[in-house]
Amino acid sequence: MAPLEPWEKVLIDGEVYPDSVHGQIACEDCHNGVQSPDKDTAHTNLISNPSQDSQTYCGECHPDIVATEAHSLHSNLAGYWTVLDERSIPADHPAIEEAFANHCDSCHATCGECHVSQPNLVGGGLISGHVFQKTPSMTRNCTACHGSRVGNEYLGKHEDLNADVHFRRGRMTCIDCHQEAEMHGDYGNCEDCHAGPEMATIAPPDHRYDGVQSPRCETCHMNVTVGNDGNLFHENHGGNLQCQVCHSIAYTSCDGCHVSISDTTGNPKFATDSSYLTFLIGKNPRQSYDRPYDYVLVRHIPVDENTFGYYGEGLLDNFSNLPTWAYTTPHNIQLNTPQTETCDACHGNPDIFLTEDKVYPYELEANLELIVDAIPASIFDMTGDAQADTTP
Amino acid sequence: MSDKRYILSFILIMLLAVSISGCSQAQTGSEGTQSAEAATLDESNALISETSEATVESVVDSPEAVDEVTSTDVPAENQSADALPVETDPNYCLECHIDQERLMAVAAKEDAVASENEGEG
Numbered sequence: 001m002a003p004l005e006p007w008e009k010v011l012i013d014g015e016v017y018p019d020s021v022h023g024q025i026a027c028e029d030c031h032n033g034v035q036s037p038d039k040d041t042a043h044t045n046l047i048s049n050p051s052q053d054s055q056t057y058c059g060e061c062h063p064d065i066v067a068t069e070a071h072s073l074h075s076n077l078a079g080y081w082t083v084l085d086e087r088s089i090p091a092d093h094p095a096i097e098e099a100f101a102n103h104c105d106s107c108h109a110t111c112g113e114c115h116v117s118q119p120n121l122v123g124g125g126l127i128s129g130h131v132f133q134k135t136p137s138m139t140r141n142c143t144a145c146h147g148s149r150v151g152n153e154y155l156g157k158h159e160d161l162n163a164d165v166h167f168r169r170g171r172m173t174c175i176d177c178h179q180e181a182e183m184h185g186d187y188g189n190c191e192d193c194h195a196g197p198e199m200a201t202i203a204p205p206d207h208r209y210d211g212v213q214s215p216r217c218e219t220c221h222m223n224v225t226v227g228n229d230g231n232l233f234h235e236n237h238g239g240n241l242q243c244q245v246c247h248s249i250a251y252t253s254c255d256g257c258h259v260s261i262s263d264t265t266g267n268p269k270f271a272t273d274s275s276y277l278t279f280l281i282g283k284n285p286r287q288s289y290d291r292p293y294d295y296v297l298v299r300h301i302p303v304d305e306n307t308f309g310y311y312g313e314g315l316l317d318n319f320s321n322l323p324t325w326a327y328t329t330p331h332n333i334q335l336n337t338p339q340t341e342t343c344d345a346c347h348g349n350p351d352i353f354l355t356e357d358k359v360y361p362y363e364l365e366a367n368l369e370l371i372v373d374a375i376p377a378s379i380f381d382m383t384g385d386a387q388a389d390t391t392p
Numbered sequence: 393m394s395d396k397r398y399i400l401s402f403i404l405i406m407l408l409a410v411s412i413s414g415c416s417q418a419q420t421g422s423e424g425t426q427s428a429e430a431a432t433l434d435e436s437n438a439l440i441s442e443t444s445e446a447t448v449e450s451v452v453d454s455p456e457a458v459d460e461v462t463s464t465d466v467p468a469e470n471q472s473a474d475a476l477p478v479e480t481d482p483n484y485c486l487e488c489h490i491d492q493e494r495l496m497a498v499a500a501k502e503d504a505v506a507s508e509n510e511g512e513g
Binding site for chain 1: 481482483484485486488489490492495496498499507508509510
């Protein structure tokens with residue numbers, strides 16, 4: 001998204017903001033500075049993003065939210081560290097930490113970057129004239145960061161590909177599924193619902209696909225899960241296929257992200273070698289109680305052996321410890337897709353499975369657990385009945 | 393500052409002495425003397441008034457003077473209320489930040505550096 005003009009970023013709504021709840025707090029209480037008609041003097045020791053220290057500036061009035069913030073993946077970026085630690089060795093961590101601070105840390109979202117301004121990743125800037133918003137803006141907060149894949153898919157910005165049905169028909173926004181508790185790192189505990197022997201404390205997730213699957217399609221589409229909606233596909237595949245396998249369409253994969261410091265501006269920058277649309281079913285690399293599926297959609301993630309090459313050679317020594325094709329949940333759900341037309345849209349169709357020939361030779365070792373060795377046989381091959389493959 | 397206080401104190405003591413002396417003389421009675429003393433008293437009051445105004449002005453102009461006044465001249469029981477150096481306006485910053493034209497004129501142009509990231513967001 002285009003960055004705001006410098007003046008636009010700091011323009012306050014003089015009619016609405018002073019009467020709002022946060023407008024009752026003196027500017028200097030959060031932003032520091034000095035009362036002076038001279039701009040530079042007024043901005044002495046200015047704190048432009050106070051919620052970087054949420055405990056001090058937000059915690060007094062919002063203690064319950066700030067208390068769990070450290071568990072939020074948006075705040076702690078634990079997902080990044082989980083995979084970087086796995087792909088590297090401790091001796092290389094100082095160099096990776098430097099790279100992380102320059103390039104990855106900007107993905108950290110403070111309270112303010114969702115509730116009052118655009119994220120720093122896209123240049124920041126007040127959204128509604130400093131009026132705090134309980135619900136973040138889908139386009140100016142959520143897809144400001146999650147735009148190149150999720151935003152483009154969900155809003156239907158790829159040519160000839162429909163927007164997600166939840167947006168197209170339901171006008172649902174991100175927060176309708178990704179709710180407050182998830183965003184604030186309040187993941188709850190088993191005993192919140194179960195009083196029996198299941199009681200246990202759920203550890204905070206260390207990755208977006210770690211722990212309890214939330215949100216999950218079944219929360220709203222329960223009848224599909226139990227296979228009692230009269231749909232043959234759901235009866236046969238309800239438990240062993242991720243919902244997106246049948247209900248998604250083509251989505252974005254990326255190759256070769258490289259980071260460096262600009263010679264021109266001295267600012268950190270990154271570039272990817274390419275991004276392209278894919279639709280590939282792989283074996284589930286994250287099979288668990290919460291994600292029991294045998295087959296899931298997979299995308300190529302932009303990591304590369306030399307992603308951090310600017311900071312040193314071979315920093316990702318254990319690059320092949322994790323796959324380069326990853327579990328994915330495209331945000332372009334459709335009721336009807338090519339896969340839902342007939343059984344043999346998938347059965348016996350090698351084009352839509354992640355097979356060895358679709359993996360870069362130097363990445364084969366890393367992706368063995370996802371590669372589909374044997375394509376599910378066509379219905380005709382299984383039954384010998386050409387009429388068996390009909391639309392359910 | 394201290395010198396001025398000594399001068400003021402000295403003048404007041406002198407006036408008191410003159411006043412006491414005048415009272416005793418009045419008891420023995422001379423109207424002319426009373427008029428002369430009244431004139432002296434008026435001049436002294438004017439001098440005190442001028443000195444006080446000058447002191448106030450110098451206090452306002454000098455931050456050190458504010459400290460001195462608040463730390464030494466104000467009775468302890470009133471110190472917390474009077475110690476606020478300047479009245480702060482909680483919405484002082486809004487004067488600039490709600491004024492679009494003013495912001496457009498002064499906003500740092502260097503903020504508008506184009507990102508070199510490819511595939512951003």
